[in-house]
Amino acid sequence: MTEKVLECDEGRLKDIEYNYSKIEENISNAAIKAGKAREDITFLAATKTVEPVYINHAISCGLKYIGENRVQELLAKYDYYDLKSSQLHFIGHLQSNKIRQIVGKVSLIQSVDSIKLAKEISRQSQMKNISTDILIEVNIGGEESKSGVSAEKLEALLEEISVLDNISVKGLMTIPPICDKKSDICNYFSRMRKLFVDISGKKMDNVNMEFLSMGMSSDYTEAILEGANMVRIGSALFGPRIYK
Numbered sequence: 001m002t003e004k005v006l007e008c009d010e011g012r013l014k015d016i017e018y019n020y021s022k023i024e025e026n027i028s029n030a031a032i033k034a035g036k037a038r039e040d041i042t043f044l045a046a047t048k049t050v051e052p053v054y055i056n057h058a059i060s061c062g063l064k065y066i067g068e069n070r071v072q073e074l075l076a077k078y079d080y081y082d083l084k085s086s087q088l089h090f091i092g093h094l095q096s097n098k099i100r101q102i103v104g105k106v107s108l109i110q111s112v113d114s115i116k117l118a119k120e121i122s123r124q125s126q127m128k129n130i131s132t133d134i135l136i137e138v139n140i141g142g143e144e145s146k147s148g149v150s151a152e153k154l155e156a157l158l159e160e161i162s163v164l165d166n167i168s169v170k171g172l173m174t175i176p177p178i179c180d181k182k183s184d185i186c187n188y189f190s191r192m193r194k195l196f197v198d199i200s201g202k203k204m205d206n207v208n209m210e211f212l213s214m215g216m217s218s219d220y221t222e223a224i225l226e227g228a229n230m231v232r233i234g235s236a237l238f239g240p241r242i243y244k
Contacts, residue, residue: 008053012239016054019237020061023220027231030224041224042211044089046234048073049241052080058237059086067091067110067232071098078105091173091213091232093147096120104128110135110173110213113149118161125166133170135213136161138195140188141177148174151195158199162206171211171230172196185219186226193227 028038044065047055055066059082066081068074069092081088087107094102094111102109103124112118112134125132136157139148149157154172161169172195176188192214200209215223217236224231235241 008051008057012054013057015239016058016237017061019239020058020063023233023236024062026221027224030221034225034227036224036229040229042230044091044213044230044232045237046091046216046232047077047238048092048234050234050238052077054238056080056082065089069093071095071101074105075101100124103132104130108133108135108170108211111137111147112161113137113139113147113157115157115160118164118167122164122167131166131168133168134161135171135173135211136169138172138174138192140174140192140195143177146175151191154195155199155202158204158207162204164206167206169207171209171213172199173211173213175216176214182219182222186222189214189223189226189228196227 023043027041027043031038031041042065043063044067045058045063047066048069063086065087067089074090088105089108089110090102090106091110094109094117096117099120103121109121109132113136121132121134136154137148138154139146139150142150158169161167172192174192176185179185192212196209196212211230212228213230213232214228215231217233220231220233
């Protein structure tokens with residue numbers, strides 16, 4: 001890993017600088033159109049397959065939030081992240097037997113979709129005497145191939161999680177279906193916004209709707225216009241994923 005950290009493509013560093021400034025501009029413009037301030041939107045970089053040297057370069061540009069999809073990759077890169085200047089989130093599908101490996105290492109787990117996962121996060125957090133923040137992942141498109149709780153079962157899941165110790169719900173996350181039309185993707189985002197607002201109005205104990213995490217490289221501006229206050233952007237910042 002040390003050699004990988006030291007070696008880098010200078011051209012890619014320049015591309016990241018340009019991409020970062022462009023994304024910041026797009027987020028600012030979308031925020032204004034949505035009646036918000038730039039500071040109301042959290043820009044999280046999805047760093048799957050991205051080497052730490054490039055992640056840290058984005059952090060040096062001003063990036064404050066990074067998110068990993070895989071536990072094994074997160075652990076391999078953990079010692080190389082610049083976490084003095086950024087927060088690390090887990091944004092991928094999570095298995096209960098991997099939870100102990102990331103509790104205490106990440107600021108937010110964005111992909112909790114079952115009481116089983118929540119109970120294990122609670123248990124591991126109690127063992128470490130910490131509190132872990134989570135988002136509930138919603139399968140807004142009802143796709144069998146994707147994880148996430150259904151919209152219809154969301155409230156019941158939140159009620160179960162709300163009584164657990166050492167865990168705190170901070171909002172919702174979704175990955176909507178791939179859509180050919182912008183109007184279709186906006187419809188899914190709009191439905192998520194409604195869920196977000198509805199849950200906020202119920203004022204459940206230990207459930208605070210701070211973050212609505214939705215929108216990725218191809219649709220983050222649309223997500224902001226429909227109510228997202230956290231967007232997860234990977235390829236638009238770092239370029240196409242490079243698998244080795």
